[in-house]
Amino acid sequence: QKEVEQNSGPLSVPEGAIxxxxxxxxxxxxxxxxxxxxxxxxxxxxxMSIYSNGDKxxxxxxxQLNKASQYVSLLIRxxxxxxxxxxxCAVTPSGTYKYIFGTGTRLKVLA
Amino acid sequence: xGGITQSPxxxxxxxxxxxxxxxEQNLNHDAMYWYRQDPGQGLRLIYYSQIVNDFQKGDIAEGxxxxxxxxxxxxxxxxxxxxxxxxxxxxxxxxxGGFQPQHFGDGTRLSIL
Numbered sequence: 001q002k003e004v005e006q007n008s009g010p011l012s013v014p015e016g017a018i019x020x021x022x023x024x025x026x027x028x029x030x031x032x033x034x035x036x037x038x039x040x041x042x043x044x045x046x047x048m049s050i051y052s053n054g055d056k057x058x059x060x061x062x063x064q065l066n067k068a069s070q071y072v073s074l075l076i077r078x079x080x081x082x083x084x085x086x087x088x089c090a091v092t093p094s095g096t097y098k099y100i101f102g103t104g105t106r107l108k109v110l111a
Numbered sequence: 112x113g114g115i116t117q118s119p120x121x122x123x124x125x126x127x128x129x130x131x132x133x134x135e136q137n138l139n140h141d142a143m144y145w146y147r148q149d150p151g152q153g154l155r156l157i158y159y160s161q162i163v164n165d166f167q168k169g170d171i172a173e174g175x176x177x178x179x180x181x182x183x184x185x186x187x188x189x190x191x192x193x194x195x196x197x198x199x200x201x202x203x204x205x206x207x208g209g210f211q212p213q214h215f216g217d218g219t220r221l222s223i224l
Contacts, residue, residue, distance in 0.1 A: 043201055043216060044154075046213075049212050097159060101155075103152055103153040
């Protein structure tokens, strides 16, 4: 089992819709969770950090964390064509300074 | 402006050659990391360092070497022992390893001639 798993996609949504991206992780006591957006040929940029169970909202983005079920999700409301990118989930397992990345979900927002 | 600078942006390696990728940060971050990304793949950890003069191997350290002589700098050498070096290399830093989010440089794209 991979430490951090994401559906590779592509996930296609129409402009204005809600895009839902999911990530599961294997280390039950992971402590920090991050979502990054990566445009083709570019480096990842941080979208959201989340550390405790529940929802965290920032503009059109909402991160949801459920430690009991070991998943973290990212919702993008009012999706725009400029949101088309690969979204990477990263997790820091307990007792380590490492960041474990999923392989990313490619999102396509159709105009 | 604070940030992470990676150079060069593109690099070509000949057979049997060692090449060094530069990573400099002025964010006053303690922890620095090197990742490799292959097409359609996530980021795989090569080496990381929490403090000056100390670093640890990541998941794919074979064929690579690093140094951390200054807080601001964490160069990566791709040695001739790395037989498949073609990839996108990303340097990242964070103030507190394992808790705070990482900030990334713009990356170096390495290819074999």
